[in-house]
Amino acid sequence: MTKRSQGLRSGSRHKLSRSARERGLSPITRSLQTFEDGDTVSVVIDPSYHRGQPHHRFHGLTGKVTGIQGKAYVIRTRVGNMDKDLIVRPEHLRKAN
Numbered sequence: 001m002t003k004r005s006q007g008l009r010s011g012s013r014h015k016l017s018r019s020a021r022e023r024g025l026s027p028i029t030r031s032l033q034t035f036e037d038g039d040t041v042s043v044v045i046d047p048s049y050h051r052g053q054p055h056h057r058f059h060g061l062t063g064k065v066t067g068i069q070g071k072a073y074v075i076r077t078r079v080g081n082m083d084k085d086l087i088v089r090p091e092h093l094r095k096a097n
Helices: 028-032
Strands: 040-043 062-069 072-079 082-088 093-095
Touching: 040 072, 062 082
Parallel strands: none
Antiparallel strands: 040 062, 040 093, 062 072, 072 082
8 A cells, every 4th residue: 555645735625715606816905914023913824825835734823033134024822832033925814913
């Protein structure tokens, strides 16, 4: 038998799917949004834009912006007892309250 593929998006069939009304390209303003250091953001993966996606285990987490790396933002979030730094493009981020 062959070994099962374990790619970056494996096991995310329902998590990275959209409803019928939301299908297609996302609005351009989502990729043009900017964040400042210290802003609280939520990681909401946009499945129509593959570049700069974090791993789907981080979908739905919130964190603080700690820096900029190219066109992406460095997000510090807590997973269990450990702080993690995620490098995420703005298409996959939303401002949290």
